[in-house]
Amino acid sequence: MPRIIVAATPPHGHTAPLRVIAADLVDRGHEVAFLGGSRFAEEVAATGARFVPLPDEADFDDRTVDECFPGRALVPPGPERLAFDLKHIFLDPVPAQYRALRELLTEFPADAVISDNFFRGTLALTLARPAAERPVTVSVGVAPPTMLSIDTAPFGLALPPRSDEAGRSRNAALNAEAAARAEPLRRYAADVFARIGTPLPDGPIGNVTVAVPDHYLQLTVPGFEYPRSDAPDSFRCIGALPVAGAPAGYEAPSWWAELTQDGRPVVVVTQGTLDNADLSALVAPAVRALADADVLVVAATVRPDGPRVLEDLLGGLPGNVRAAGYVPFELLLPHADVLVSNGGYGGVHTALRHGVPLVVAGAGEDKPEVAARVQWSGAGIDLRTGRPGTADLRAAVDTVLTNGTYRARAAALSSELAAHRPFDAIAELVDGPRAFTSGEGAS
Secondary structure (H helix, E strand, C coil): CCEEEEECCCCHHHHHHHHHHHHHHHHCCCEEEEEECHHHHHHHHCCCCEEEECCHHHCCCHHHHHHHCCCHHHCCCCHHHHHHHHHHHHHCCHHHHHHHHHHHHHHCCCCEEEEECCCCHHHHHHHHCCHHHCCEEEEEECCCCCCCCCCCCCCCCCCCCCCCHHHHHHHHHHHHHHHHHCHHHHHHHHHHHHHCCCCCCCCCHHHHHHHCCCEEEECCCCCCCCCCCCCCCCEEECCCCCCCCCCCCCCCCCCCCHHHHCCCCEEEEECCCCCCCCCCCCHHHHHHHCCCCCCEEEEECCCCCHHHHHHHHHCCCCCCEEEECCCCHHHHHHHCCEEEECCCHHHHHHHHHCCCCEEECCCCCCHHHHHHHHHHHCCEEECCCCCCCHHHHHHHHHHHHHCHHHHHHHHHHHHHHHCCCHHHHHHHHHCCCCCCCCCCCCC
């Protein structure tokens, strides 16, 4: 069976899907080496893959990202923060990522390298050698694609696509402005790649990231991603990956039976895995908004002290609220009628896999773009802020609960997701025997 290198940038939202891919490849009999953040060593090893830590220059703990990247906390969320992250979190580590890949290939000659789309050391590897002299490269889109298109507004504006004449005129003007604003970032990226001897092709970095790999696989379905008539041949949607179920020894909360016995609609509220340091952004106002509603609210804080912190914020929990730290969404969301979320890409797709409509309030990173796609797809409401008011939250939840079109669209996307086989799509690309002898593809 082929040897596969799976590589991931350290953030949890990037590592988690690549770890799931690695586990499936191991189950299929492949020999897999996983190059990633050191804090995931045990989780990766549990899949049966060999774990290889990233060099220190490319490794960090995303739970303390502001400490790892001094000055980041001083940059306001939005375009400036996004540019900071792209430069220092995702471009500066490229030389170390590329070096690590080359070193690994010298003693683990692989048939394919599969990485998340922000692991641009694989981009350098692809540019360094002709296709016949290196492993197949597969880039996995773990966030909405950032490529410019004649059919869409630039990433970051959270505008719906338009492909009519007026829309393309709008897009062209906005894309030109975006390209001009991004020129310093493009030059920065070009300098990084030039230093390691792999010049970047001309064009926006988002387009290069999609077009250069042999295959670019977006973890979604066409019903949730904007259509682009000018997308490169390498780009395709393969569906969403399942997330891990309950860990061994997990005990459901004492109130679990209420999810099926209570009779009221279940509204799940979360700020995701990492963006939950300040529960007053979304979880607390959502609980306040629904305190007197005829619903059962599950506040999934995804932090051990979350229930206590939430209770302190609110001065006590309303009677219709059940607060939890960690709850496996694969177990919880089948019981949900609405998910109130800050727009994490993985969490939104988990809801859609289960046919759950959404109310999304996201800010920072890719969350506004994810929220815009929720509304564009008809599967929920985008509140267009990361700190919504209680009146807007209550109105949005009431609308999603009472207007059946949202659940119908979520159900349609669930069916579309179920029709895709992402693991098979990945395996088909790497199953051909094309291993390299030690040293080939490594310089």
